[in-house]
Amino acid sequence: MLELKAVDAGYGATTILHSVSLNVQAGESVTIIGGNGAGKTTTLRTIIGLLRPTAGTIHFEGQDISRLSAHEVVELGITLVPEGRQLFPDMTVRENLYMGAFRRDARSQAEKTLKEVLELFPRVAERLDQQAESLSGGEQQMVAIARGLMARPRLLMFDEPSLGLAPIIVEQVFSVIDSIVKTGVTVLIVEQNVHHTLNAADRGYVLENGEVVLEDAAQALLTNDHVRQAYLGI
């Protein structure tokens, strides 16, 4: 479904990703783990088109999307739930959710999608008419995920969904992601919370200094010596 081949990317003259190759098959949930500054966020921003790869190619469902802008990639069916929520602060929760359904394929079904999404997020349903910035961090993260689902994406990407949240909220976020995976949406998650994300995913890639150093089934990575030492502290 998604395939990166030898992708280099970065900011200005600084190259962050060095020849990153990875793929995501339809229906899979895949995770990219790695420490701070390993290039996880850069990978997602490059896929979605906020950054242009300086070398290599990115294909989505057979189409070369390496040179497309973010709004064009979103139209094709990839959605990114960005790090730090990135809600529209002066809009209500309802308006934020409808913005999620901006892309053409989602717009006509927005009402229907909203009903489905709110069943998954009862707390968000109670907050529909509040300003987004008045919500707590955990609630904002739920709105950000719900907004991502409003796009009816074929591939949904999460950037650090548990960052900065209280442990109990982290549990909730991962249980929501679990139920999204079960509905058959293809998912790519980037996380520092390695334990949770490997339990939620089918396969994983380990990114270090902008290079893929390991790839394996998620369960195998959980027992991998390097992963256990470097990321699980065992």
Next chain:
Amino acid sequence: METFLQVVTNGLMLGGLFAIVSVGLTLIFGIVKVINFAHGEYLMIGMYLTFLLATGLDVHPYLTVAAVAPLLFVLGALTQRFLIQPLMHARDEHVQIFATVGLSTALMNLALLVFGADIASTPASGLRTSLHIGPVRILAGQAVIFCVSIALVVGLHYYLQRTQTGRAIRAVAQNRDAAQLMGINVNWIYVLTFGIGAACVGLAASLVAPLYPTQPTSGTYFVLIAFVVVVLGGLGSIGGAFVGAMIIGLIDSLSGFYIGSDLREVAVFGVFLLILILKPSGLFGRRSLAHVSP
């Protein structure tokens, strides 16, 4: 009492004039985050277009809006696409401001070249006749400007709140990256917004031209007040610009009558500074100025 009512009415009418000139400026600043120093020259060009069309086709100046507003839309959209957008990724965002200052000077001198320094008088077409409303008198043209300025503010508010494109415009203003992640073409939204802001001042031009003389420097007179109004109301706030315009109009009129007409500007700028000291983000600015500018 009657005099006081008349002075207040004059202030409100002046406020309507300031509001209609300022709305486009605050819209462009609020969304595109560019301070357009060529805004006054847009007005001046709009006034010349009104003059040329009204005299050339021998039609009522108001009818020229149908052509002037779309032409200004195109001018604004072209400015964004070919002047501002290439500078979006410049190392320093002040480069964009200098570009609009350059555009301002270029347009003013272009007007001087084409039209000369003489005053172009658009036919008043009855708009300078006085209407008697109760105890006060208002020029017909001023009353129209006042009403249209309200309609424009309400209309823009409705457009931004209720339409799909309007919501997309607000989304871009609030979080540019997130807006792209929703599938919004941010560059197109910027071009559209610059166009709408310029079309607003085109509308203003067709209403202002029958009442005020048109010359290459016409824009500079209005644009200084427009900047005061926009900053006072809170940069980017359309409702704020309207209220700011009314306040400036009232102070201008009241101080001109009760203190002395040569001290009007002292009063206007004195109150302006006072409000900014007390509330640096302006009356309706949601955040501090440092936060608004990117």
